[in-house]
Every structure is written in C-alpha cells, then in structure tokens.
Amino acid sequence: MKAPSAADLSTFLSVATHLNFSRAAVELGLTPSALSHSVRTLENRLGVRLFNRTTRTLSLTEAGVRF
Secondary structure (H helix, E strand, O other): OOOOOHHHHHHHHHHHHHOOHHHHHHHHOOOHHHHHHHHHHHHHHHOOOOEEEOOOOEEEOHHHHHO
C-alpha cells in the first residue's frame, strides 16, 4: 500500500470537514466529479471505504474517522 500524498490528505480533510463534495470542490478549485474520483481512488488504494455515500447524505465511516 502506497502512503497517501499531501494532496490526498488535503482532499480527504476538505470533504470530511464539509461532508459535501460540492462545497469541498469549491474550496479546492475542483469539480465535484473530479473530487469524488480522487476520494474513490484514495479509498481503493487504502482498501477501505472512508465515506458512506447516498444520494442525499455523505458521512464518515468508522475507518474514515480513524484516518
């Protein structure tokens, strides 16, 4: 497993703080789609889900809280 980069950590922290891809994307200057893809890539690299996603809510998983 490759260690997360500073960009990965910044992305995760922004999404975890806002619990909203759109708001985090504005903060980071990205599109919500690109941000979602980055989070998905990070989750795949780590081998765990960091966020629970539904059509209306975004929340941290227990692994996300620990990360």
